[in-house]
Amino acid sequence: MRLAGLLMTLMVVFAGTATAVDVRVVGGERVSIDDHxxxxxxxxxxxxxxxxxxxxxxxxxxxxxxxxxxxxxxxxxxxxxxxxxxxxxxxxxxxxxxxxxxxxxxxxxxxxxxxxxxxxxxxxxxLPLARATDEELYEPGTSGLVLGWGRTSEQGSSSRYLMGATVPVMDDGHCENAYPQFDPDEMTCAGYPEGGVDTCQGDSGGPYVAGGRLIGITSWGEGCAREGKPGVYSEVKRxxxxxxxxxxx
CATH class of the missing domain: 2.40.10.10 (Trypsin-like serine proteases)
Incomplete structure (x- = not known):
């Protein structure tokens, strides 16, 4: 199974109030809590x-x-x-x-x-936080790990087990083309141009990890693991x- 659905745009209900957000892990595989x-x-x-x-x-x-x-x-x-x-x-x-x-x-x-x-x-x-001096962890192509118990497909069920997947940091220009509201000063995005691996519903708030540090917080996106629609993460160094x-x- 894959981690490509953690950032899927959906209506998540908190305390009776619906909020449009994206959350998920799709295209990944089961991982051990002992390792994370x-x-x-x-x-x-x-x-x-x-x-x-x-x-x-x-x-x-x-x-x-x-x-x-x-x-x-x-x-x-x-x-x-x-x-x-x-x-x-x-x-x-x-x-x-x-x-x-x-x-x-x-x-x-x-x-x-x-x-x-x-x-x-x-x-x-x-897990240590990324800091302002950790610019290299946000270089396009840097491999990062996403983790969660969210949906394993856009319309699928949440995972019983902890899932993980590797997704690379994407160029800010690609992210801005995918999402007009993307702010490179506060966000980073990750995934593959063809999609297939991503976070999804239920993964929101979870970690995006590189270099032994928390570099991103699963935040939002459009659907889960869609082509041209990478997951967006709050940029921890910011x-x-x-x-x-x-x-x-």
Whole structure:
């Protein structure tokens, strides 16, 4: 199976409010949580998964703003260390706080970044953030890994197991041609011109990783793994200072 559907444009319902966003993993294959202990998924209080995230410190998870904007700590959980969503492995963590970037309006307008604060510190390995000095990680052609439990095809079901796929960073010009609203100062896009591999519904907020760092947050796109429609990710180096400020709280 492939990770090409994580950014599929759909109506995702958060707390009864519908928001047009893209989320997914299509064209990938099953991967081990042991190899990626920092990847997590986000659920409602009943355990229904709707987004992904990345553990970046013992008490902080980075996700997309569109995953968190309509949530409260009381009705949101983070699941860590669980590869199979039908298992009881790992930890279900409760939250004390949700920070959404103050400039966020919608995913395709940028600032699609949020930080969830866990009630208790966890012992899982965290993933470093890309910083402003990590320009080389955003060079076109750089191979990055996307991960999630989202749909494995545009109209398919969510994955029971953690899936992963490799997609290259694309040239900003290609991204701007694909999406007029693409902002190269705040976003990066990744995929193949012919499509076939991508993130999809349920993958939003999850990691895009290169060079051992979190370089992107799954944000939006049109459909899943469509030709000429790559996935779009919030550019972590652009928001690293904002995120790090939250890590100090």
């Amino acid at each position: 202990p920092w990847v997590v998924y986000v659920t409602d209080a009943s355990g229904n998964q709707f987004c992904g995230g990345t553990l970046v410190s013992p008490t902080k998870v980075v996700t997309a703003a569109h995953c968190a904007a309509m949530r409260t700590p009381r009705n949101t959980r983070v699941v860590l260390g669980r590869e199979d969503r039908q298992s009881s492995a790992g930890v279900v963590a409760r939250l004390t706080d949700i920070w959404v970037h103050p400039d966020y309006v919608s995913a395709d307008q940028g600032s699609d970044v949020a930080v969830l604060t866990l009630r208790d510190a966890v012992g899982f390995t965290s 928001y690293a200072e904002d995120i790090e400020a939250q890590l100090r709280i």
